[in-house]
Amino acid sequence: MNKHKIYEKMYPKGLRAVLTRGDEAPDFSLRSTPDQWLRLSEFRGQPVILAFYPADWSPVCGDQMTLYNEILPEFQRLGAALIGISVDGVWCHAAFAGDRKLHFPLLADFEPKGAVARLYGVYRDGDGVSERALFVIDSDRIIYWSHVSPIGVNPGAAGIISALEELRERRAA
Secondary structure, three states: OOHHHHHHHHOOOOOOOOOOOOOEOOOOEEEEEOOEEEEHHHHOOOOEEEEEOOOOOOHHHHHHHHHHHHOHHHHHHOOOEEEEEEOOOHHHHHHHHHHHOOOOOEEEOOOOOOHHHHHOOOEEOOOOEEOEEEEEEOOOOEEEEEEEEOOOOOOOOHHHHHHHHHHHHHHHO
8 A cells, every 4th residue: 555545544634633732743754865764763762843844945944944053052952853844855955955054854745745744733735835833742752842833934943942941851850
């Protein structure tokens, strides 16, 4: 059975509510380069930031990913890995990441288009892109914090950092 048929069986209408705090983060495997795949489960034991964004090269997405790249050391200080995800292909991601000098993986939710965004409830069927959505996932793969921003608004990083700091305090307690 191909990936499309499996997905249609799981989510016949293609819709699912946005995952929120306390939900288990679905595992996935997406291309990070033309010949490499990355699985969420590879990060078990550490917090992960999933940053879904509509498209490479759009002004807001470019600003958002550049901001995250600039504060990547702060995310790492808080023990978190950052992963960007959009429906663009791996070659588009490679050009975008190279142009912006990004130092975190961009994953291609390309085929079947938006399948992972659908799992997290953030695919925009009418537009063919994902929402601008953020998820902070704890070390046990449970969503600790999520936020969906208006598609034309850069959500910044304050919410991510606050969630990571709370997670760190919780682990220390």
